Amino acid sequence: MKKIRLQTKNIGKTYAGELIIKNINITLREKELVSLLGVSGIGKSTLFNVIAGVTAPDIGQVLLDGFDITGQAGKVSYMQQKDLLQPHLKVLDNVALPLFIRRLNKSQARTEALKYFEDFGIAGTQDKYPSQLSGGMRQRAALLRTYLFSKDVALFDEPFSALDAITKRAMHRWYLALMERINMAALFITHDIDEAILLSDRIYIMTGPPGVITAEITINPPRPRADEFLVSENFLNYKRQIMKLLAL
Amino acid sequence: MRKSPSINHKFYPLFVLIGLLLIWHLITTIGLVPGFMLPSPLDVLRAFANSFPELMGHAGVSLTEAFTGLALSIMLAFVIALIMDCFEGIYKAFHPLIVISQTIPTVAIAPLLVLWLGYNMTPKITLVVLTCFFPMTIALLGGFKTSDADAVNLMRAMGARKWQIYRYIKLPNALPGFFSGLRISVSYAIVGAVIAEWLGGNSGLGVYMTRVRKSYAFDKMFAVIFLIALLSLLLIKVVDLLERKSMPWIYRLREEEKLE
Numbered sequence: 001m002k003k004i005r006l007q008t009k010n011i012g013k014t015y016a017g018e019l020i021i022k023n024i025n026i027t028l029r030e031k032e033l034v035s036l037l038g039v040s041g042i043g044k045s046t047l048f049n050v051i052a053g054v055t056a057p058d059i060g061q062v063l064l065d066g067f068d069i070t071g072q073a074g075k076v077s078y079m080q081q082k083d084l085l086q087p088h089l090k091v092l093d094n095v096a097l098p099l100f101i102r103r104l105n106k107s108q109a110r111t112e113a114l115k116y117f118e119d120f121g122i123a124g125t126q127d128k129y130p131s132q133l134s135g136g137m138r139q140r141a142a143l144l145r146t147y148l149f150s151k152d153v154a155l156f157d158e159p160f161s162a163l164d165a166i167t168k169r170a171m172h173r174w175y176l177a178l179m180e181r182i183n184m185a186a187l188f189i190t191h192d193i194d195e196a197i198l199l200s201d202r203i204y205i206m207t208g209p210p211g212v213i214t215a216e217i218t219i220n221p222p223r224p225r226a227d228e229f230l231v232s233e234n235f236l237n238y239k240r241q242i243m244k245l246l247a248l
Numbered sequence: 249m250r251k252s253p254s255i256n257h258k259f260y261p262l263f264v265l266i267g268l269l270l271i272w273h274l275i276t277t278i279g280l281v282p283g284f285m286l287p288s289p290l291d292v293l294r295a296f297a298n299s300f301p302e303l304m305g306h307a308g309v310s311l312t313e314a315f316t317g318l319a320l321s322i323m324l325a326f327v328i329a330l331i332m333d334c335f336e337g338i339y340k341a342f343h344p345l346i347v348i349s350q351t352i353p354t355v356a357i358a359p360l361l362v363l364w365l366g367y368n369m370t371p372k373i374t375l376v377v378l379t380c381f382f383p384m385t386i387a388l389l390g391g392f393k394t395s396d397a398d399a400v401n402l403m404r405a406m407g408a409r410k411w412q413i414y415r416y417i418k419l420p421n422a423l424p425g426f427f428s429g430l431r432i433s434v435s436y437a438i439v440g441a442v443i444a445e446w447l448g449g450n451s452g453l454g455v456y457m458t459r460v461r462k463s464y465a466f467d468k469m470f471a472v473i474f475l476i477a478l479l480s481l482l483l484i485k486v487v488d489l490l491e492r493k494s495m496p497w498i499y500r501l502r503e504e505e506k507l508e
Contacts, residue, residue: 052405074407084399088420088497097416101408129497149406 002029004066005153005185006051006076011060013046020046021211024060026204028153028185033223035188035196035203039246043211044189048157051187052078064153077149080157083142085130091141092117092126098149113148119181120144121174136167140174147182156188160195172198176224193246197238198230205245215245287467292474295467302456303475309452310445311479313369314437317376321433324381329388333418334410343389346382354379355443362447372444372452379440380433387429391422424498427491434483438476 006028013020021043028034038044049055051062056071069075077098085094092110093100095117099109117123122133122140130138139159146154160168160175176199179186190196196203197219205215219238221229229235269289275281276288287295296303328346332339354375361371395418403413445454453472460468492499 049401054401054405073404077406078402080398080402082398084396084402086399086416086420088423088495089416098406100416101403101406101412129501131497131501 002032004029005064006187007063008051009061009063011047011050011057011062013050013055013057015046019210023212026187026213028187030185031183032185033179033188033199033201034186035190035200036206037190037193037196037203037242038206038211040191042206042208044206045157047211048078048155048189052076052155075150076153076155077146078155078157079142079146079159081159081162083130083138085138085141087130090126091122091128091130091133094130095141095145095148097145113144116144116147120178135163136171139163139171147184151182151184153185156186158190161190161192175199180224193239193242194230197235197242198225203242205242207246217241284464285466287470291467292470295465296471296474299468299471303471306451306453306456307475307479310438310441310454313372313441313452314376316369317373317440318380318433318437320373321377321381322384322430324377325384325388325429328381328385329392332389333392346385350382354440358444359447361444367448367450372441372449375444376437376440379436383432383436384426384429387425388422391425392418395421423495427487431484431487434487435480438480438483442476
């Protein structure tokens with residue numbers, strides 16, 4: 001069994017007197033791609049903010065490599081649907097931002113960031129401003145920024161949901177190929193069933209309200225998965241099972 | 249190739265201006281208004297040329313006051329906006345008061361300032377600061393407060409300190425507003441200095457204005473008025489240039505788009 005990187009223990013969070021999530025126990029192992037699947041508004045993003053350390057939970061713990069990081073920002077980075085690239089910074093500086101925050105020497109930070117431009121498919125964009133990039137390219141830049149923050153664990157909150165279907169498919173293929181190369185463990189939050197099945201080793205199903213984990217499904221075919229997987233009987237079986245669990 | 253429409257646009261106001269000057273000239277030459285009350289544009293030009301060294305001397309004083317006041321109010325605006333953005337309580341307590349303070353007319357407090365602070369530059373600079381800090385403070389504060397909360401959260405998640413959030417998110421976000429505020433403030437600065445000078449002092453465009461008014465030298469009056477307008481215009485232009493230089497992510501992109 002691979003080493004556990006990220007773990008949540010019995011996380012619960014109330015917001016404005018309402019219980020949003022309760023008893024959330026999830027684990028993320030080394031190099032594992034895990035999805036958290038649930039309908040919109042179920043508290044996925046609340047959980048996400050708790051893990052990222054931006055909000056503190058009412059009860060429960062977040063562990064990174066066994067250390068309690070509950071309520072501590074600056075440990076795990078995340079990426080959202082909004083790329084959050086800063087319009088006033090060139091792509092290179094946007095991507096190097098986590099290194100700037102760590103007070104790394106600017107030119108050193110830029111050199112370090114530039115090393116990965118090729119690998120992340122954004123070579124040649126370093127001197128452009130984000131507004132000059134397409135949606136797909138911007139998400140790649142945002143992913144590189146996330147990677148430069150923490151190379152082995154990252155959170156993704158519906159990162160591709162704002163993209164059109166074709167770009168999204170291309171991004172999925174690119175993301176899977178990239179994940180093979182960079183060995184990152186990722187917790188991927190989504191409401192897109194197809195996306196979850198395609199991109200994950202395991203899927204946690206979240207239902208509610210309040211948001212609770214009601215099932216855990218392992219997707220067996222090894223990564224990277226061929227395009228045929230998307231239209232296979234196997235894929236449809238997973239989808240059927242998940243739809244039933246989500247009571248759709 | 250099609251001519252850029254913006255070039256044509258610049259000519260319209262120029263034509264109107266020339267037209268107005270012609271009408272003015274006509275009114276004075278046919279004697280509709282007595283010449284000592286309304287000098288012709290040519291008289292004004294002549295007065296401007298004749299008293300040029302004098303005018304420049306006074307303008308130097310007024311500009312010194314305006315710039316000193318402006319520099320101080322920029323600093324003040326940053327400090328106030330920063331404090332009000334950091335501390336919600338201070339914001340709630342002082343923001344309405346600062347807004348209300350702006351309903352006090354400058355002209356009304358200028359005499360008081362002269363009485364309190366004397367005939368040197370201090371009351372003038374103070375008045376400039378009082379009129380100028382407000383537009384910039386409000387613009388900066390607005391920029392800080394409207395910064396993308398998700399971007400700020402991401403910065404925090406990446407372990408950014410407070411000053412880094414200002415450095416990378418809030419200040420850049422406030423920059424466009426700051427320049428709009430600054431553009432208003434620079435014209436206020438000169439006017440503020442001149443108004444304060446009206447009420448006492450030894451030199452400056454306002455002092456000069458009072459002197460020529462007392463001797464009914466209307467041509468010189470007009471010359472000063474135009475000089476003040478010209479100076480304000482120049483300063484606004486300088487602000488425009490600064491704005492272009494400091495926000496390449498907006499202006500360089502626009503220029504590149506035009507070229508395509």
